Amino acid sequence: MKHNALNTLLILMAIAVIGTVTSLSIFYASPYVRTWDEVDFTLAIERFDLLAMQPHFPGYPYFILGGWIMNLWMNNGLKALSAFNALVALSAVLPMFWLARRLSGSGAKSLLFPALVASSPYLWLMSSRPMSECAGMALLWWFLWSVRYALDRPASLLRHGLALMMLGFLLGTRLSFFPFSLALVPLWLNLWQGPGRWRKLGYAALAALLFQLVWIAGLVMSEGTLAGFWKLSIAFVEGHFSEWGGGIVSTPMPIGERITQLVFRNLAGSALTAGSALIAVALVLLVVIAGGSRIFLRIRSGAQSRENRQFIYGLVGCAVVYGLWALLGQNIEKPRHIVPLLAPMFLLLFVLIIRTTEQLEAAKQPLPSVMRAIMYGLLVGLIITQTIYGAELQKRQAVEEPAVYQLHDYVRQIQDPFVLFTWEETRVLHYLGADYDHDRIYTYSYFQALAEANAKRRVLLTDHVVQGFIQQGKPVQGHLKQIAEFTSEALFDPAYHRIILYEWVR
Incomplete structure (x- = not known):
C-alpha cells in the first residue's frame, strides 16, 4: 500500500511539473527577437521567402507552417512560434513516456522521464523562443519512439512507414538533426535478414525519399523553379562551410580548444545544467551512485530484449555521429547546436537509474534499500530543482533586454x-x-x-x-x-x- 501511494505521488508530481513547464513557456514567451535566426523565422510568418532569408535555407517548412497556423489566432509571429514550440514540446511527453517505459520496464513511473526532460532549464528556455530547435527536439522524440515501435514488427508496413514519416517531419523541421536518421539502421538490418531483402530495402529507401521530397517540393515551389532553388541551396551550403557557418573551416579555432568549448561550455555548462552548480552536482551524483551501485554491489544488468539492445546501440551511434557533426560542422559559439545530444544522454541515464533501483529493491537488504532511496531522492530533487531554476530563467528571459x-x-x-x-x-x-x-x-x-x-x-x-x-x-x-x-x-x-x-x- 505504501509503495503504491509513493508511486502515485511521483506520478502526480511529474504531471504537475509538465503542466507547469508548458504553462510558463507560453506565459513567459520571450518578447524579444535576439538573433539573426530568430528574425528570419519571425519574418517568415508574414512572408515566406528563402531569397530574402525569411527564413534562411533550408526553410524549416514544418516549423514555419506550425507557427503560421498558430498566428491565425494570435496575430503575433514571434509569440506564435513560441506557442507552437510549447505545444509540440507538450506532445513529446507521449513518445518520451513510451520509450522510457519500454526500455526501463518501470510502468507508470516512466512519466518521471518526460518531467526530467521537460524541466531541463536550457531545453525549457528554447520552448519559449521563436527557434526551431525545440520543435526539432520534440519531433526527434517522436521519431525515436517510432523506430523502437517498428523494431517490434519490422516487417509491418504501417510501423515502418510511420518511422519514415516521422523522419520526414524531423528533417523538414530541423535538417541539422540528420545524423539521427542512422537510428533506422537496426530497423533496416532486420529487413536485410529476411527474404526479399533487396526489394524490401529498396521500397524502404524509396519511401524515405518520398517523405523528404514532400517538404523539399514545397520549398522548390516557393522559390519558383528547381534551378533557382538549386542555386540558392548551393550558395547557402558553400557559405555555411567556408565563410559564416561557424564550422571548423570557417572559424579559426584549434581543434583542442573547439573540443573543450563544445564539451565543457556548450554541453556541460549550458545544455545540461544551464549554468547551475546544483543541477551539475545532482547529475554527477546520479551517475556515480547508479554506476557505483552496479559495480560494488555486483548488480547485473537486467536482460534487455534484442530489440531494446538494437535500439540502444543505434542511439549511441547517432549520438557519436551527431557529436562529430556539432564539433566540425556547426557554429561552436552557439550551445543550442549541441542540445540533440541530450536525448540519448537523458534517456540512457534514466534507464540506468530505474533498472538499478529496481534490482536494488529485489535484493531486499539494508544497504541496497538505502542506495535505492538515495537515487530516487536525487532524481526527484533534480526534477524539482530544474523546475524552480528553469522558472526563474524563464522570467528573466522575458524581462531582461538583450x-x-x-x-x-x-x-x-x-x-x-x-x-x-x-x-x-x-x-x-x-x-x-x-x-x-x-x-x-x-x-x-x-x-x-x-x-x-x-x-x-x-x-x-x-x-x-x-x-x-x-x-x-x-x-x-x-x-x-x-x-x-x-x-x-x-x-x-x-x-x-x-x-x-x-x-x-x-
Whole structure:
C-alpha cells in the first residue's frame, strides 16, 4: 500500500511539473527577437521567402507552417512560434513516456522521464523562443519512439512507414538533426535478414525519399523553379562551410580548444545544467551512485530484449555521429547546436537509474534499500530543482533586454551624424526598424572606403567588427575609442551577450 501511494505521488508530481513547464513557456514567451535566426523565422510568418532569408535555407517548412497556423489566432509571429514550440514540446511527453517505459520496464513511473526532460532549464528556455530547435527536439522524440515501435514488427508496413514519416517531419523541421536518421539502421538490418531483402530495402529507401521530397517540393515551389532553388541551396551550403557557418573551416579555432568549448561550455555548462552548480552536482551524483551501485554491489544488468539492445546501440551511434557533426560542422559559439545530444544522454541515464533501483529493491537488504532511496531522492530533487531554476530563467528571459536592444536604444539617441557598422547585429536592427545609418561590414578595405566617404560623419563600430578586422591582420590599435558597453545574460545570448561600442578615430 505504501509503495503504491509513493508511486502515485511521483506520478502526480511529474504531471504537475509538465503542466507547469508548458504553462510558463507560453506565459513567459520571450518578447524579444535576439538573433539573426530568430528574425528570419519571425519574418517568415508574414512572408515566406528563402531569397530574402525569411527564413534562411533550408526553410524549416514544418516549423514555419506550425507557427503560421498558430498566428491565425494570435496575430503575433514571434509569440506564435513560441506557442507552437510549447505545444509540440507538450506532445513529446507521449513518445518520451513510451520509450522510457519500454526500455526501463518501470510502468507508470516512466512519466518521471518526460518531467526530467521537460524541466531541463536550457531545453525549457528554447520552448519559449521563436527557434526551431525545440520543435526539432520534440519531433526527434517522436521519431525515436517510432523506430523502437517498428523494431517490434519490422516487417509491418504501417510501423515502418510511420518511422519514415516521422523522419520526414524531423528533417523538414530541423535538417541539422540528420545524423539521427542512422537510428533506422537496426530497423533496416532486420529487413536485410529476411527474404526479399533487396526489394524490401529498396521500397524502404524509396519511401524515405518520398517523405523528404514532400517538404523539399514545397520549398522548390516557393522559390519558383528547381534551378533557382538549386542555386540558392548551393550558395547557402558553400557559405555555411567556408565563410559564416561557424564550422571548423570557417572559424579559426584549434581543434583542442573547439573540443573543450563544445564539451565543457556548450554541453556541460549550458545544455545540461544551464549554468547551475546544483543541477551539475545532482547529475554527477546520479551517475556515480547508479554506476557505483552496479559495480560494488555486483548488480547485473537486467536482460534487455534484442530489440531494446538494437535500439540502444543505434542511439549511441547517432549520438557519436551527431557529436562529430556539432564539433566540425556547426557554429561552436552557439550551445543550442549541441542540445540533440541530450536525448540519448537523458534517456540512457534514466534507464540506468530505474533498472538499478529496481534490482536494488529485489535484493531486499539494508544497504541496497538505502542506495535505492538515495537515487530516487536525487532524481526527484533534480526534477524539482530544474523546475524552480528553469522558472526563474524563464522570467528573466522575458524581462531582461538583450544587449543588441540596448545598443539600439543608445545609438538612436545620438544627435550627431553617424554611421554604425556591425556584424550579425544588423539583422536585429533592421527588424527593430532602426532609422539611422547602419550596415554589416565584412572587410577592412570596404570599411575604410565607407568610413572616409564622409569626413563629417562619426564612425561607430561594434567589438565583433573589430575582432573581424584583427583576424584579417589589419591595424586597428590607436583608432578605437570605447564609448559604451552593453551586457545581457550569456545563457540567453551566447554570441552577443556583451557588445562594446567603439568610435573610429581617423
